[in-house]
Amino acid sequence: MIVKGFDPRAKLLMIILAAVYVTIDLSILLEISLILIFILPFFVSNLPLIGSSFFVIYVVQLLGSLYLLPYVESPFFIYIVSFIFNGFRLLLPGIIAGTFAIKTTSVSEWVATFKTLRVPNWLLIPIAVMLRFFPAVREDYHHIRKAMAFRGIGTSALDLLKKPATTFEYILIPLLMNATQVAEDLTVSALTKGLSLPGKHTTIVQLKWTVSDWLLIIAALIPFILNIGGTVS
Amino acid sequence: MLESKKKKIQLKEHISIGVYTAIYFIICALAAGLTVLIIPGYSYAFIPVITSLLAGTIYMLMVAKVPKFGAISIMGSIMGIFFLIVGRFPGATVIAIVISILADVIAYLFKYRNKVGVLFSYIIFSYSLIGPVVPMIFFPSFYQDQLIEQGRDAAYIEGVFQSVSEYTLIILVVSILIMSVIGGVFGQRMMKKHFEKAGIV
Structure with missing residues (x-):
């Protein structure tokens, strides 16, 4: 049984990339393209509703940050509003990648993935x-x-x-x-079922890293590369 | 050899840890659901407080059923890995793992039996969920810069963030302490009332 869709390892890599992006200050244009790249897998995997709702959330956050936040005066509300619109916006790519991973991976695929990643038995079981x-x-x-x-x-x-x-x-x-x-x-x-037996255990779920996984990872790296290019020139 | 086998966690106990972690996870999700909507955005910081109130019984049951070094660490680490997979602040994973190992060490020093010791370990463990809140309290500079770019007075903004962050942190630390004591004592009473009587422990 070969896993359909994206390889779970690619999904995990996207989550890690999203964590790296939190620390990078992107321009608005690159940020929008980053969000578009991250919601792309939802449309490929036939979950357009979730993908579009994340985009709507992002647009609301962006508009709120640009047009609502400058008019908030109360100190406590500045804190809350800026957390929702700016802080939470930075974490959004990670949440998108995480939601995608959770929504599209079955339990046996997770177990097979953790096995290939050599997660020890005391954590895997x-x-x-x-x-x-x-x-x-x-x-x-x-x-x-x-x-x-x-x-x-x-x-x-x-x-x-x-x-x-x-x-x-x-x-x-x-x-x-x-x-x-x-x-x-x-x-x-x-x-x-022999779970306590020593030796290598087999699984019917086979992970396969395909071209689409490469494309996804490379696409996710584009805003990063453009950002470096932008600061140089 | 028998001695070493007794100390190491067996397959049976791994499975128990998995089952108890599932219930712990559901309690966290329940606490998150109860908390998140009270003050949108802000009350997110107080999810660990409600969790520490509710999760005492499950913690006490697990410590009683698997009184070995590793059980608490595994439970905390799984929550940490979950934070990573759902794309929360990556440092949350490290915080969850380190604090739960610390809680495990404390319970180990009390041999997983002493009531006060286990309660103390539960109080420490309650702080392991604090990770996702950390960016909100410790790194406001991430989003405070954007406010300054929009033309706000830098000194004013910094002052606001610092005072709100400080108060939030103090309230958070104190309320987790209080709630975990209540939750832990409730859990120990439940153990005595139900599980010891039924012969499960």
Whole structure:
């Protein structure tokens, strides 16, 4: 099973590049092209809605920074508004790259990626278990809420406000009890599948670094190169 | 050999850590959801405070179930890696890993049993989520320059940022301290009330 779309390693590299861009002061024009390059993968991977909403967020931040911020006078609001429009705008490429990675990578692809990146087992196993466990928590939560409703506990938002600690306890404790049980079950099934055996483990997910991955990374480097060129001339 | 096997974390415990980290992660997400919209942009800084109030029980349960060096570090590191993957401030990952290892060392010194020691370790651990907030407090120069470029008085802007940052930092540090004590004690009471009785611990 070869991974479709971009290689997860390329997605991770984009995230790292975005972190580098935080430290570089780009002109507005280069910043806009950077954002366009970062939202491009969404359109290639058939997620145009997310891609365009990020662009809208960026445009709102840019306009807010240029036309709203100069008129804010209260000190506290200057701080908040400039954090939303300027600070958060710098972090936006990273958030875009991160959202893309999360949205388009399956659990088994993540596990295969971490394996190829030689993430040690003591970190890999908890991560793999964690990613697989999320859907189970949702199901458990619904069961717990049903059981609580059956006994007339915490059925409305008012109860949550009146007795927050008790309601929290009633939801959390069964969840944790069950989690402890699930951990035991998973151990048995993992041991049956030979997870504790020494030697190299195989995976059916094959990562393949393709031309499109190269193109994405090179495109993401363009604003950086232009920025250096711009300061020289 | 039996002795060394006992001290090292086994596969079973790795799986337990994964399961507990999943619930810890959900609690963080819940805290973020509750916090973020109170004061748009600004209350983002207080996500760690709400998390430290809510995550005490899961921390105490994990320490009781996996009383070995590494469990707390792995839990904190996974959160750190998550910060990296969702594209938060990259230093957040380093902060999460370093602080959770520190919390692990403290719990280790108390052999993962002493109640006060574990509570102290939980207080330290609560600060591991502070990473994503750091750029807001420590690097306002990133976005303060743009304000000055727009023609604001530089001294005034610097003054504003410094005072708001300082107050935010003080409020943040103190409120995490208070909330993690409440959350930790609540967690230890829950352990006594439910898990010890049920024979899970």
